[in-house]
Amino acid sequence: MIERVRAALVTADDTMLVIRRTKPAVPECWVLPGGGVVPSDESREAALHREIHEEIAGKADIVQLLHTMESDGERQFFYLARIATWSFDDRTGPEFSAEGRGEYALEEIPLTVEALDGINLKPEEIAHVLRGAIGNGSLGCEATL
Template identity: 85%
Template sequence: MKERVRAVLVTADDTMLVIRRTKPCIPEYWVLPGGGVEPGDESREAALHREIHEEIAGKAHIIRLLHTMESEDERQLFYLARIATWSFEDRTGPEFSAEGRGEYMLEEIPLTVEALDGINLKPDEIAHVLRGTMEAGALGDGAAA
């Protein structure tokens, strides 16, 4: 089974980092930073650190596992993490130079239900989980480092 790791990256300003994806002939959507767990990764958390470094040249402090999604062929693990520094210009992930992958733009959105509802975050299930966590006031509290 393929495994992917993603992070809800909370900044010191209580915003969340998301990546806006634009592809030809597909409505734009947003995803959380992360990617596939590779055979050489020591752990899922190590894979997440590698992906954050590749995608946004950042270093995060992982707080906890927030949610797991499973299908027949894939497991996605979503972690809550704090991040202090990042540089989208210094990203190194191979997907950024792959032909036909579309554009990747890093954005900060406020940690509010209204801001979350203003974007098309994929997958829908994590958007629903985040909305409930925000409504319960547990996202900001759980991310205190």
């Protein structure tokens, strides 16, 4: 089974980092930073740190596992993480130079249900989980780390 890791990256300003994906002939959508776990990764958390470094040249503190979902031979692990610094201009992931992968744009959205409702975050299941967590206050800076 393929494993992927993704992070709801919350900043000190109570915003969340998301990546806007634009591909030809495909509706625009947003995803959480992350990617595939590879055999050289010591753990899922190590894979997430590697992916955050590759995708946004950032360092994050992983707080907890938020949600796990399975579909079509793939298991995805979604984590809550805090991030203080990042540099989208310094990203190094191989997907950014791959032909036909479309465009990636890092965006910072307010940590509100309204802001989340304003984007097409995929998969919808994690968008639903995040709406609930935002609604109950478990994602903001004041939440227990």
